[in-house]
Amino acid sequence: MTEAWDTAKPWISKSAGMIEGSLHPRVLDYTDSFIDEVIPNESELTAGVTIEPGKSYGFFTDTTLCIGCKACEVACKEWNQLPAEEQGMSGMSYDNTRGLSSSTWRHVTFVEKVDREHTDDMQPFQSNWLMMSDVCKHCANAPCLEACPTGALFRTEFDTVVVQQDICNGCGYCVPACPFGVVDLDMSDGKAHKCTLCYDRLKGGLEPACAKSCPTDSIQFGEWDDLYERAQERVEDLHERGATNAYLYGTPGAPGATGGLERLQAFFLLSDRPEVYGLPAAPTRPSRRVAPALGTGLATAASLALAAIFLFSGKRR
Template identity: 60%
Template sequence: MSTTNTAVNDSLTGTTGARPGAMGFLTDTTLCIGCKACEVACKQWNQLPMDGFGWTGFSYDNTGDLGATTWRHVAFIERITTSSPALPQQGEVGRRPTSLKPFQSNWLMQSDVCKHCVNAGCLQACPTGAIIRTEFDTVVIQQDICNGCGYCVPACPFGVPELSPIDGKAHKCTLCYDRVKDGLEPACAKSCPTDSIQFGLVEELMERAKNRVAALHERGVNEAYIYGDRAIGGTGGMEGLNAFFILTAPAEVYNLPACPTLPQDRAWPAFLATAGAAVAFGLAALFALKEP
């Protein structure tokens, strides 16, 4: 798939905040029931191979994480919570108990996906121009240009792109570019039975997410927040995500970095320090050779 003719150059549009017309995902984990309909729909539409029937041994999960053949991954996160042995306090009707029973187990479900970052590390690292930003502000890998160098893999702080053992090229979610350009909803959002995955304009989705978090807080789910909202510092140096999440636990619980940063940002100081040391060593050696 090639989308070069409709690509938007990062250097022309800037890299801060949602761009006009940017499309993305809102994934509300409080609505996810773990049915994996999004995984199946994604694989079916994009003709991705199956991942087998093996279990991770840690949860009811057979895919493990995102990869070259899994562009949507539903995580099953079981948490064992301990508290005082007292019985839970009921509180007001419709609100959560104010305390938990000892050794109470609960599940968190999360449908993970490429974040289509506003400041995408994979795009910056690609030396061939295979990774582009489309007119929908989504980040896509052009398979006819990718040479399989793998530079994009360590450049992503979320571990999304992966080299395929089948063709040796990097693969990840395209946010169903072929569907969106024809006015259709991405396969995963279309198949979600609870509207946990919502697709639309990023600015509208963010407003919807803020309203949802406010409603959850009113119902006593005070731990709910938006992961990917720059206003609360939830994305570090990523300048915002076009695919963001409503979470109810720390990011690390969902295997997400609490403050993701681009490896390039950390590499430059180290590179400059190394280069400076090399220059200093060279000058010292030069002066030493000139001494009689």
């Protein structure tokens, strides 16, 4: 097992033996292959965290561990009963979902690192690929929530952002407000849709479907502070191993948490520029641009008025 797996699943030993000392104590309460009831607080067993209202939860996505298997995409689709989109090859490597949308709340980005000038020297290893499972960032200072006129977007008791379709009027204000291009209107019902960070599962004490299905623990779920600490340790470890290009995106003071966003509840560990992954380097809240835009508009109007006065006064003379 990898070191990242050990960090995320601290109760599993490196020897991976099915002995009592290597498992979380509560696992021993459920030894049968078939369970006829819902396990209370199952997230304790799958993610090592107890989900409680009032605490701040999120995702830490380590892109250096992503293998592009799309298990997260499938799990998200299945749990949320989201329909498939265009069926067929996109011509974009192995990326056939193309991006996040109203019916794709998890999207695995495939970036082929090909040196066109030295293709003969490049070895066909996976080190030439960058992969990342993208998702709604659940911003701590969410622009989409600010833009919503009906209150359809709200912050949950788990510090995540969710859309209530029964309140959404389909105005679409949240779509351009999102600096990451996450929120999308569904043409079938005219309502806004995006990742809920499995709000229904959190209320039932279950780990989000995408994180639970990730075989390499590239997607890790937990309390935000714990994830941040774990992510910093991972960056330091990568730097010690020579991967000095690793850094965090979406944490306080880092790229992705700019323009008043403060921090992203779903943040990432990247090894190349944010733009390579399709992420903005310096996202901002649109509301921050209202005052400057208004000032510019008033200044323009005043300038036009002065110019008109000058022209008319010149004609009278």
